[in-house]
Amino acid sequence: xxxxxxxxxxxxxxxxxxxxxxxxxxxxxxxxxxxxxxxxxxxxxxxxxxxxxxxxxxxxxxxxxxxxxxxxxxxxxxxxxxxxxxxxxxxxxxxxxxxxxxxxxxxxxxxxxxxxxxxxxxxxxxxxxxxxxxxxxxxxxxxxxxxxxxxxxxxxxxxxxxxxxxxxxxxxxxxxxxxxxxxxxxxxxxxxxxxxxxxxxxxxxxxxxxxxxxxxxxxxxxxxxxxxxxxxxxxxxxxxxxxxxxxxxxxxxxxxxxxxxxxxxxxxxxxxxxxxxxxxxxxxxxxxxxxxxxxxxxxxxxxxxxxxxxxxxxxxxxxxxxxxxxxx
Amino acid sequence: xxxxxxxxxxxxxxxxxxxxxxxxxxxxxxxxxxxxxxxxxxxxxxxxxxxxxxxxxxxxxxxxxxxxxxxxxxxxxxxxxxxxxxxxxxxxxxxxxxxxxxxxxxxxxxxxxxxxxxxxxxxxxxxxxxxxxxxxxxxxxxxxxxxxxxxxxxxxxxxxxxxxxxxxxxxxxxxxxxxxxxxxxxxxxxxxxxxxxxxxxxxxxxxxxxxxxxxxxxxxxxxxxxxxxx
Numbered sequence: 173x174x175x176x177x178x179x180x181x182x183x184x185x186x187x188x189x190x191x192x193x194x195x196x197x198x199x200x201x202x203x204x205x206x207x208x209x210x211x212x213x214x215x216x217x218x219x220x221x222x223x224x225x226x227x228x229x230x231x232x233x234x235x236x237x238x239x240x241x242x243x244x245x246x247x248x249x250x251x252x253x254x255x256x257x258x259x260x261x262x263x264x265x266x267x268x269x270x271x272x273x274x275x276x277x278x279x280x281x282x283x284x285x286x287x288x289x290x291x292x293x294x295x296x297x298x299x300x301x302x303x304x305x306x307x308x309x310x311x312x313x314x315x316x317x318x319x320x321x322x323x324x325x326x327x328x329x330x331x332x333x334x335x336x337x338x339x340x341x342x343x344x345x346x347x348x349x350x351x352x353x354x355x356x357x358x359x360x361x362x363x364x365x366x367x368x369x370x371x372x373x374x375x376x377x378x379x380x381x382x383x384x385x386x387x388x389x390x391x392x393x394x395x396x397x398x399x400x401x402x403x404x405x406x407x408x409x410x411x412x413x414x415x416x417x418x419x420x421x422x423x424x425x426x427x428x429x430x431x432x433x434x435x436x437x438x439x440x441x442x443x444x445x446x447x448x449x450x451x452x453x454x455x456x457x458x459x460x461x462x463x464x465x466x467x468x469x470x471x472x473x474x475x476x477x478x479x480x481x482x483x484x485x486x487x488x489x490x491x492x493x494x495x496x497x498x499x500x
Numbered sequence: 501x502x503x504x505x506x507x508x509x510x511x512x513x514x515x516x517x518x519x520x521x522x523x524x525x526x527x528x529x530x531x532x533x534x535x536x537x538x539x540x541x542x543x544x545x546x547x548x549x550x551x552x553x554x555x556x557x558x559x560x561x562x563x564x565x566x567x568x569x570x571x572x573x574x575x576x577x578x579x580x581x582x583x584x585x586x587x588x589x590x591x592x593x594x595x596x597x598x599x600x601x602x603x604x605x606x607x608x609x610x611x612x613x614x615x616x617x618x619x620x621x622x623x624x625x626x627x628x629x630x631x632x633x634x635x636x637x638x639x640x641x642x643x644x645x646x647x648x649x650x651x652x653x654x655x656x657x658x659x660x661x662x663x664x665x666x667x668x669x670x671x672x673x674x675x676x677x678x679x680x681x682x683x684x685x686x687x688x689x690x691x692x693x694x695x696x697x698x699x700x701x702x703x704x705x706x707x708x709x710x711x712x713x714x715x716x717x718x719x720x721x722x723x724x725x726x727x728x729x730x
Binding site (some may be wrong): 178179180181182183184185206209210213214216217226228230254277278279280281283284412413414 | 572573591592593594595614615616617619622628629630631633634635636638639683701702704705
């Protein structure tokens, strides 16, 4: 009956990044950085997380801007998904990200949800979200890979105890665009490539990203490497709105006179991290961009897939999405 | 007219209850009776005023009071709701839907799933749609909040979107309607002449269990036409 009430916490609304970092230091594991807040509030209401202090990042100066930098653009981590979807510079030059942002959840969620929050969201596996003591929650079993488990949405690749998949649509686009994550803590700033930002369960099963409790993702930089390339984004879901991907694909291809010069292809919702298809990229480099190449790419992409009980359908789905992306 | 009277009465009750609770003389305890039900809850609202009944939901979060450090947010804050300035006592973890419904008496905003998954609680914050069930009230202190109660013109005429929804038989059970109205209003503010496809996307964050999606869409298109003519 009372389940929807949020247990008490202290709320801080710093206006400078430095004060936010200081608060994150002070509270450590008991602190919670709040961006758009939608997923956070679900966790609190479900008693899944109960932080002592919530640090509201909304008021932090300068973190919701999109600016041009010498070799690309920098997007503040608190820029909302709606702002990204409508940003002229992103639509014109990095349309892949605008497209991915426009496919996240629902309009209301995109109005509040931030790019940083979308990248850092926790696993959507419902066994984990239900609050059971699974590997990801610090326990010693995986409920989603049990013989009778419902795992239609779960992983095809890279399983290490946990079979949850990356839920973020923008993550897939940003890995394809070779973006960089700007991370700050009280000790200073560090920059991590998008590809290495997401955490494999084999490295640390309890975290989705490399962020430590004292870290704050402050900005995302997109280099000009893939500016104006041929982009393809597609997200297949059960519903047309308000849903997480069953499989998603983001690709950037540079071609010249029908021949592929270079490509980056990333698949979402098939592994715990965005799955970059390096073998496919290598195979299609230098090839003519046609139906044959696309078909071969699709077959190669799913070669190592290891389906669970209920997610075999993801294999042909992924194969077809890779085919479409390569075909252009 | 009688609706308006009831609404104003509820607001008055709410305000006076606040005056009392500010002096900490009212002990608000969680409802513990096992016979709790929606019916009893509604009776409670009628009998004891909106704010005090809110304790049924607020329960353990209200007692004991949260200690506040120097840097934490203040509890007594000012909100700008439907053009009015409202003083209200808000907990750090309180959602806007809770504040609107149980402290300000604005029950037009509905709580469906309370998880940002249905859209019934949609309100406008600085002109854009947000789920009030998933927005902390403390985060909208300086923003302009518009609920479905704020749409009617002073002479009592419905907003063109509301009228169009009536004309197109949008509401069936009506529970999702306030949220649908707010999404349509925000769309037409930003884009007075949307295509049907654009309207469909704008309305895609509001579920309707009666399945009257096409009726609502017709309503949006009708309102868009009317806005242009008049």
